[in-house]
Amino acid sequence: MCLILQGCKVTSIGEQRVDLCAGEALLVSHDLPVTSRITNASNAAPYIALILSLDMGMVRSLYDQVADANIPEARARSLSAWPADPAWLAPLTRYVELMDNPLDAQVLGPSILREIHYRLLLSPNGGMLRRLLIADSHASRIAKAIQMLRREFRATLSVSDLAHSAGMSASSFHEHFKAVTGTTPLQYQKDLRLIQARALLVEKGWSVSETAFAVGYESPTHFSRDYSKKFAVPPSRDRVSPS
Incomplete structure (x- = not known):
């Protein structure tokens, strides 16, 4: 779950595109190769977001108790965005405030975290998360x-x-x-390859050819074409020259 505190960003996968600004949250129920781009930030007001990794074990432990809840699921999607709900925003705020007191975090943290998961499961946008547990x-x-x-x-x-x-x-x-x-499944796989490729180019400065082969492409030309289509720049532009 990602809560935007300041600034804006756009997150997308396939045909889904979600625009988020301060006060809005993104819930991702499945492991998706999403790409994100910050669209509103400045030196005076930088982009700030809070990300909470969901504990699926905790979610499963709650499911039996919420399985029969009558909750609308019109927007049951793996990538859902909506305005921050006070119902889960309040415990999330309390959870963050525990960082200043290690003893409070140790004693109170688990119960507050459980409440956050419970509230997310009950939210209309928690539909896909609930379906995942069935x-x-x-x-x-x-x-x-x-x-x-x-x-x-x-x-x-x-x-x-x-x-x-x-x-x-x-x-x-x-x-x-x-x-x-x-x-689609094959587009999902392609996105995984290209995201990994970008990391190799930017972080390790690998050549275009060795990057292409490392992520599963048989043709560097095919790789360059797919890369340029996804990121709007050729892979050679993103490559960081080794120091």
Whole structure:
């Protein structure tokens, strides 16, 4: 969960695009290769955000208690944005304030964190998070395929392989994968490769060719074309020359 405290940014994956400004929050229920760009910030008012990693074990421990709650799920998406809700903003504020007192953090932190997770599960935008916890739901099956994609994103994977890992037919898997993630399985894999490639270029200064092969591309030309399309600059422009 990401809460924007100051400034604005845009986050996207596939056909989904979410614009966020101060006072709004983003909830990501699945492991998605999203890209983000800060759209409003300055030296006087820099972009500031608070990110909270959700504890899925804690979420699961709460599910039985909220499973029967009558909560609207019209916006049950893996990438959801909405104005900060006082119901979970209040415990989140208390949780952050504990940083100044280690003993309070140790004693009170776990219960406050549990309350934050509870409030997020109950929120209208927690719909996909709730579906993820239902055994054998489409959301949970897609999550299994995502784990496989994450582990083997460099390998050549077919939709039928991924569908088998999720226990679904190829056509049903493709449909539900896009409904959950906002993108296709192969585009998801491509995004994983390109995001990893950008890190290798920017942080390690690898050459375009060795980066292409390292993330699973067979052709540096094909890699450069995909990279330029996604990031609007050629990979050679992002490469940091080794010092």
